[in-house]
Amino acid sequence: MTRPLTIDDLYRFEIPADPSMSPDGERVAYTLTTQDAGNDRVVRSIWEVRGEGGPARRLTRGPADTAPRWSPDGTRLAFLRAGQLHLLPADGEEAVPLTTPADCPAGAGVPVWSPDGSRIAFAAPEAHRAVSAPVVIGALGWKADGAGLTASVRTQLFVVEVASGEVAQLTHDDRHVGPPSWSPDGTQLAYPAQTTPDGAVFGPSAAHVVGVGENASGPRRVGPADGLAGPVCWFPDGFALLVVGRVSFGVGHSELLRQPLDGSAPVSLSAALDRNVMGGGGPAYPGALPQFHGDDIVFCARDRGATRLYRVGADGISASPLPARTGVSGCSVVSKAGRAAVVVCDTERFAEVVLLDLDAWADGAPARPEWLTDHMTRSLPEIALHPVAEREFRIADGTVVHGMITRADGTPPGGPLLVDVHGGPHNAWAPHSDPVHLYHQELASRGWTVLTLNVRASDGYGEAYYTAAVGAWGETDEQDVLQPVAALVDEGLVDPERIALTGYSYGGYLSCWLSARTDLFAAVVPGGVLVDLRSMAGTSEEGHLIAEHEIGDPARMAELSPLSHADAVRAPTLVLHGGADDTCPVGQAEQWFHALRTRHVPAQLVVYPGSSHLFLLDGRPSHRKDYCRRLVDWVTTHTNH
Template identity: 55%
Template structure:
């Protein structure tokens, strides 16, 4: 006997991530994420599974372990615990604390004697006055960072000695060792006005130049006016494999080869009109890896991050993996084997191996073990053609046994350059809850969505709401006209950009009987001056100055809102600051619109992905309950 998933099941669900294959290709270490109900915290443990088969086993006790990394000889695992760097014998034993406070991105040197990592350099007295000269004084999830910058450190595995390698008014990211361990490459935005741009450069330091109180001087490789994330060195040390683009405007990222001698980077995926996904929270992907002479990487196609191979100058999707979305990637070159996390319409994500012939073997079954009686309702795909001829890809989630004419929930993704994927979704569990109640869920990848080429990706730039409004309303009208749903019972929800659009659509049309807006943007003018991404949002995404920001703000049209509106927001959100939600709530309340504001204490913008379990459960339950109540009990 099976049942549908409920928000409360998020406490029991266990999900694997960050798979790392051993150098011999026989073992996979990964992080298993769960929830501690009593402690109301997200947990992480390092687990291992054998490629040859057998039950996974736990290697660490948690509760906050992450980023397992094999030593080059496969004898030791490095990992992070509560922001400190540890090592662990791969065949069992007690972990040893090596270094770090707030450490991240650990990477072994090729000879296995050192581990490089990124960590804050210095301390920030949060009781002292904060003196601010630049825009990068805060970040979502970290709050105000003051003068502290993230820099590069190297720890000696045998002695425990830690050397700070870089220093200065910039942040280091994506460290990568050179083939012989003499250099480290990294990404950084360095310069007096670097905080006013999304551009960053690719830098290289000589590790031996640091020590005895000295730090190394980074050398710029290539241009600092584009975007570059280093992924790996070419075997001869002459170039770096990079994800990026030549300019720092809005657009898709490519796979590139950057010569160490300088000059422009060579674009390796020029013939692939898809965004290379290196992986961020909420944006599944994988850091590209060499597999012999080929490169394995993830790119987004029709909303799904899929596995691709670059071989002989041609980039193509790997056919055997076409049924899956992927996140995370590790390669054991000696065996020709890769590992990743795969998701499909029945699974949120499991560890899988991709063999030398590209055969896929799923190695774990954590979802079935943690929720053995749950069966998910799969989505179906449908393409809509908008009145100007633009095709819009949609996903529909509904119980096949539900009668037609039921309520509809339109859900808007964030970004705006994110996308809905056709595989199972562990973040928006309310989709499953409502579908089990007879609802139809409509998730649309409208203009601006990722996975449909660069022109489509950029189609919403400068025209939020204006350019994509009909992409939402016309598919809704089509489903109503067909009789699949009841046009008098249509609700809208969304988070981040989706929260913006939920406010925008409810203000500009009478289509919706209920609204649940999360992580909202209501006033683009104030957002551009208060968000940790405000400069990029105001300048690159919208442009046109003050008048255009006002023209595209939902607050400008708030007099048109009639539908009962639930507003959900993290009160420590630095990307869409909580004032955005408070302004919308105040405006609705002052106009006698039924409204409720729910604030989640201490929660950042990404809390619906990785926040407190109780907050994630509450968010999902509130969305389902609000739209159910107000579609069945419409306002008089």
């Protein structure tokens, strides 16, 4: 007997991520995220599953164990425990620390083994700022969401000798560097780095190379200085880098770029796909590092909202044999084994590890994935998720907007509707299961229809669609919400008097904007909001990027700010916001709440102390539960006519 998912079920979630396949292709290590209700925290530990199947087993106890990486000989796992590198023998003995707070006072980064297994490279902050120390700011990029004030501390490149534990710092630039990649011969490291000290967190960047050990040499840039470089790795011949990035900095798709080491112009390998390459994989933006399988490259890109796996080679680009409506959030390729371990989610499961036959895929033969884990079946065996139906809406100007409708089977027409707007603005809703927005499932159980829309600027529909709202936030995409809602009303599917609106981050922005543009919504719940683009420009970690590249025209900042139009708001509004949000600072929520209350609009502000912008993904379980519960209570109360 099955039952619907509820908000309280989040305490039982087990979510695998970040797979790492052993060099022989026989074992897959991964990070498993669970919830500790007693201590109100997220717990992460390292697990392992065999490629031939069998039950998964836990290798470490957590509570903060992440980023497992196999040594080249398969005898050890390097991983991060509370920010320090540890080594775990493959035979199951106790893990031992490799770095200490004395070596890495602010913690180490994801470990990257050298080809011979003698060294591990990583990127990490070069120093730790004392909490009480004065913060001296002389350049942009002085804070980061989740880390707080960073001042002049920059992320640098380090190498640790596995035998001795000796740590050496390789870069000393006044700019951030990204994760490293070893050259095939182990003599150099490639990495992305900012090209200007004042580039802030989101400024121009390029691929760089630095010599290591006996081949030590100063860092040198090998990509265009005014481009954008994300994750990098080496082509097997060692003469070029594979870079996820752009040849010019700005709003647009990331591509797979072949960057010759001689500094000549990079060549796009993915342009024909016209999709955004998801190179790193991160909170709310799933993906994986591109990896080689022979002469082919396996990589992730966003298509129709979902992150999918692709292969590019001499015969062009092909999609993986993973079933439709499947999303990818991690991938580890072992070319000589012809296998990839992939973390996927579908309409029934939040995330599981599967095994993919790369050779069969390359040959065009059937290659059904083999499911290796069953965490959701084990932790939530009685749960059945409400179905999600895809739908397309044609807007008056001819634009086609892709959306998803969640309704419980048997729900009669004419009930209430919740419209949910995603963040970004260059993120997207996907047509598979969602472990974050649990209020969708609970409202559907109460007879609601939930509509999620990939409005203009969403990812997965081509670069022209991706950039369609640049310089015109709210103006360009408001009809992408209003006209689909009108279509559902005309069809009799929903009650026009019982429509609620919510959204987080950019979705919070658009929720505030729409509540000032129409009286359609009986209740509004914006979360992680931005309402004043002018103050946002100087206080957000992304403010400079938004002002310069998303809006562009300073004269438009006030015009496109919901705060400038607050006089028109009438709908009861619940504002939900993290107290330690450095992406959309809490002052944005305070301004909106003040503007509404002084105009006698029914409003409430809820601040979650210590929570960053991404707390809905990995914050305190009690905060995530409270967010979902308050949203459900607010929209049901204010639409219960």
